[in-house]
Amino acid sequence: MVRIKRGKAARKKKKALFQQVKGFRWGRKNRLKLAKDALRHALARSFEGRKQKKRTMRALWQTQINAACRQEGISYSKFIYGLKKNKIELDRKVLSQLAQEQPEIFKKIAEKAKS
Numbered sequence: 485m486v487r488i489k490r491g492k493a494a495r496k497k498k499k500a501l502f503q504q505v506k507g508f509r510w511g512r513k514n515r516l517k518l519a520k521d522a523l524r525h526a527l528a529r530s531f532e533g534r535k536q537k538k539r540t541m542r543a544l545w546q547t548q549i550n551a552a553c554r555q556e557g558i559s560y561s562k563f564i565y566g567l568k569k570n571k572i573e574l575d576r577k578v579l580s581q582l583a584q585e586q587p588e589i590f591k592k593i594a595e596k597a598k599s
Contacts, residue, residue: 545580552583556594566597 498516505512505519505526512522550560558566567574572593574582582590 542576545576548580548583549576552587552590553594556591556598558594558598563594563597566599567593570596570599572596 501516501519501523502514505523507513508519508522508526510518512518546560549563553560553563574593579590579593582593
């Protein structure tokens with residue numbers, strides 16, 4: 485049986501790992517065991533963070549729509565109910581942008597939702 489020395493492969497793997505953890509604090513940037521553990525946690529948390537970003541953006545849009553609806557004299561829940569009843573299919577992101585950038589169009593939509 486021939487002995488296989490994996491010096492090049494191991495070095496390449498380590499180098500790639502340390503490149504990914506560059507900028508981490510304390511020993512997690514230059515100690516192999518700590519770096520592996522830190523990277524595993526960082527990747528897991530970044531996955532979760534991408535999900536949380538979607539949640540927080542939706543909450544922000546709802547808050548902005550609610551503020552614009554209150555100026556038109558209607559609550560957020562009644563506004564959304566009115567949109568569904570009148571079969572107006574605009575998502576919250578678009579409604580939020582309309583409320584901020586084109587309030588006259590949002591006003592017409594609110595009037596339609598009221599009726």
